[in-house]
Amino acid sequence: MKDDTRMLSAMIDFDSAGARDFPTTSAHWLTSGAENLAPKEWQAALKSFPMMRPNEWNEAHGLPFSVWGEVHVWNSDRSIAESRPLSDASLRWMRNEVSYFPDGARLTLCRLDSNGIPYENGIDRLDLTLSVDEEYPWIAQLQAVSTFGSHLLPSAINKNELWVGFFRKTASRDGVTFGHITDDLLGPRETGLDTVLRRGGTRNSIRNGREILRGYSWVTVLSADLGERLGGVDALVRSEAFYKVSKLRGGAIFLQASESMAGYSDRTMERIFDVLRPVIPGGVPKIDPTVRKIPRIVWVDSRETLH
Template sequence: MTPLPVDLQLNVDGSAGDLSEVAYEWLEGLSARLLPDERHELAPLPARVTKGPGEPGSLFGVLAISRGGITAPAKTAERNCSASGLAWLRKELGDLPEMAILEIGVFDEMGHRGKRLLSLVVRRHPVSPQWLRLSVLESDERLDGSAESLRLQQEWLKTLRAYAEKWDPGFGHISYGHGPGATTLEDRLPARNYPPEQREPRHTVNECRRYLRGYSWLTIAPKELAAQLGGQMAMTETGAFRRVDVVAGGALWLQATERFEEFHDDAVTRVFDALAPVLRPGLPVEIPRYPGKPPHLLVFEDAAERVGKR
């Protein structure tokens, strides 16, 4: 079966500190934490990326910065994920771009960039300049119900938790990936009924401390919405979550089930019911699931109407 994308995402604003430093820490610090040996192997490379194919089976590490793309085609620059390349990255992040990417992987048998071992993304948009959308792009390829699969998911949680404790996020999730950082809910709000301000992440991130952008296996609700939900005790009493914690800044850490692959059907409904009072209003529309596309794990009701029926 085709592996499906999984998005580990945090949204942070200026309360986290200098956003240029936050972006650098997400890319440099997280890659060093997750792949220290690979980072060490790549460190001596020059900054400039060599044109042409690489050595099959060897490592590649790429840093990419994209600017523009609003009124003209985006301009992208690349460097190796080496010591000198990271020095270039830090300088570039001083003037935050629309997107910054760090990827580490292995060249395939043709010398092309093949299997990715790690993909980290930082997004910032002119309509939400005070926000960064930080992602680790994963897949469900290894989610097979095994003990190793569970360890992998625990590592996902540990990774996101470390930064959630540090940066007081406005939103976070571990969810199937839909588009460039959209939540499942945002992805299914039809464009004919909802303007971009209500369904596109570059806009909705501006209001994530007012409306919860979505819900999934893991949902991080900011402290502002945690209060509206009644806090840790009230969320525990719903029975919708396997784990309910309060992270350092006051946000709620809401893990629905032990394993990612167990989040479906009744588990989805329970989480929707628990979080409906703070979810962004809107009626998501169900569509047929196409081959190779992730499922839309949603309750196809407007959260505002669900609350009104109580």
């Protein structure tokens, strides 16, 4: 069995999920994400369309080492909580259901093991999700989490560019409050800072994305409000802390710390931390003893200087 469980994650937070064009944005993320973020696996999956669902999960889903997938939508208003194997029909169904502003949706793509069953430990898998806040349905998050090892090679700049290109296009929408691409995901919807600072939980962190920065990573998207507090694009360019700085069409600011994920060193991380410090929540970061993975952050209170 393969043991490459390195994870790459992208997420984008919105406070405009009730907008007329948001279903189009989320449907594109869910149904086009696999083709853009894992093209080799997606092409392999297309050869198995339409896929079938076994009667029991521990039965073969397909041929050994082939690619299998499914879509899932849950919408309490429409009394829907349903999964369907990947096919042209199920993709059309998901696009249609997303137009009704569901509570959530997911597309999963995974490679099967030697018995034709998905790996239990989550390797060789891509999940594209839409999550909506239970209390404030205009707040939502799009997330992609991949453990497909062939797309996580740190030297593969072209793979990095695939993720950045798709991510950037989606983040160029109105209502973006935060976004990032990282390799230190600890839990769904969380950032590294969410796990080491007391800030009212992940849901509260998402809700306050315009007022305080949720986290900083290889690629970070600042809300327009936070960007203005830092002096805007010109000030961030003058800092010389970033490989790329630009204003997105929706008003948020795109920051890329280095050309590739491999170049996102501790020194680079400290450099961007120092620039972003005014909008990073204060507090002494503390390791959660129940968490197995240590987040990639600067272990300093943002209210203090690094040196």
